[in-house]
């Protein structure tokens with residue numbers, strides 16, 4: 001009921017199509033019993049009564065009704081098809097819009113495959129229901145009522161016999177639908193598993209090849225493929241078991257017509273023409289009963305899909321604008337970032353513990369620390385991808401919670417650790433999210449990111465289409481394009497989350513120099529594993545296990561002879577040797 005109420009709010013947006021469609025279905029079903037009626041009249045009045053003058057009008061009526069029915073069927077099928085497309089267009093748009101508003105937490109706990117199946121398979125179940133099942137249900141009921149009404153007007157006794165057989169056919173149809181339902185649900189689940197294996201193998205095919213694991217993957221696929229085949233055969237076996245029974249009982253209707261109708265004719269209680277009419281009309285009683293099982297199954301499939309989609313649409317983003325919301329013009333934007341006793345956990349394990357620091361406008365701050373120590377988490381919290389559990393984060397003394405989300409994410413720009421490039425040209429990828437940007441501006445940021453030269457060296461230059469996720473580019477090239485994309489937004493706070501990890505030292509240093517020439521004021525936050533990447537920062541924060549354990553400049557941290565000093569020594573080999581001779585032998589943090 002909830003699902004029907006839910007879909008109604010979308011269907012009612014197409015009132016005219018619905019009104020036309022349902023009226024047409026009712027008239028169409030009514031006309032369905034008119035043809036047998038006139039066939040009966042031809043038998044009785046033309047053949048038996050020898051009134052041949054009636055043949056032409058009766059035949060013309062039959063042909064006219066048949067033509068009208070064909071036109072009406074076309075009309076209402078098109079109306080419902082177009083209505084269903086309107087309905088799923090709206091639902092799909094709502095879902096897509098929501099996917100962009102939902103938080104990282106939502107995507108952390110929902111699998112891509114699941115979301116994709118809601119956007120495709122479940123949406124298709126909605127389309128099938130609105131385009132076909134919704135009016136087939138009405139057609140079945142109306143057709144049954146009209147046909148029974150006609151039988152009743154012809155002969156009451158006969159209609160009572162039909163009514164006594166009808167529940168048997170309906171019962172068998174319902175039993176069949178009940179038996180086959182779990183089989184279909186198994187098939188759908190198995191199909192989704194099969195899809196997941198295929199999807200993972202397509203996107204992870206390089207890993208499969210790198211590990212020469214084709215046989216293992218083929219075996220995995222064969223297992224799911226076999227299971228799918230078995231489930232299909234099982235469903236077919238249920239189908240094959242019930243089909244003859246259904247056939248038998250539906251044919252029994254015709255036996256009833258011949259037996260009971262014949263007896264009534266012999267006893268002069270029924271004319272030949274009426275018997276012919278009954279013989280045709282009985283089909284219209286039979287069909288809805290046989291279809292009942294399928295319609296119920298399809299309706300249940302619709303309800304299951306509607307609940308899943310409704311569940312998604314009803315999901316509310318946890319992180320949103322609330323309370324006092326400030327825009328860019330409402331407070332002075334200088335780029336001062338402050339953490340005051342911030343604690344945070346993704347699930348149960350604390351990831352940041354009572355973290356406090358202050359980065360002044362225009363400063364370059366660097367975060368260094370072991371993998372998993374919480375560096376990226378700090379950046380995620382500044383952008384409000386997640387909400388702090390305790391403490392306060394401010395941008396220019398304003399709690400980030402009070403800054404309009406779009407404003408916050410446009411003044412704070414992050415080049416993420418996992419580079420994602422769209423299937424588009426390089427230019428399109430760099431200019432992503434900045435409308436009306438000139439080619440010169442794209443070139444300028446590409447130069448800053450040390451990407452201009454390699455892009456120009458491609459035969460298609462900036463028009464080179466990069467494949468899915470940036471296929472065709474090296475890791476370092478992808479990172480530089482992503483960096484150029486971030487720089488183009490001219491953020492007040494620029495966050496570089498391990499953005500240069502795939503680059504050689506020379507290129508990295510060149511990029512650092514370039515960024516220093518940026519002609520707009522910005523605060524820069526850098527996450528890096530190499531001391532060489534952070535040594536020039538105004539402030540360096542050393543993280544360990546969710547805590548800032550040391551902070552200061554490169555020199556002051558070396559003087560402290562603490563953790564930073566150990567890492568420096570570790571990365572540069574013999575410290576004394578390196579201190580006098582800055583030959584830089586790079587090893588990763590903590591290696």
Ligand SMILES: Nc1ncnc2c1ncn2[C@@H]1O[C@H](COP(=O)(O)OP(=O)(O)OP(=O)(O)O)[C@@H](O)[C@H]1O
Pocket residue numbers: 108346347351369370371372373374375376377378417
């Ligand atoms: N989305 C998430 N859900 C649950 N736990 C997470 C999530 N993201 C990170 N973590 C966990 O939080 C901790 C800190 O992760 P974070 O990415 O902040 O570390 P990091 O210092 O940036 O590491 P790296 O240097 O490897 O990038 C890790 O233990 C990680 O497993």
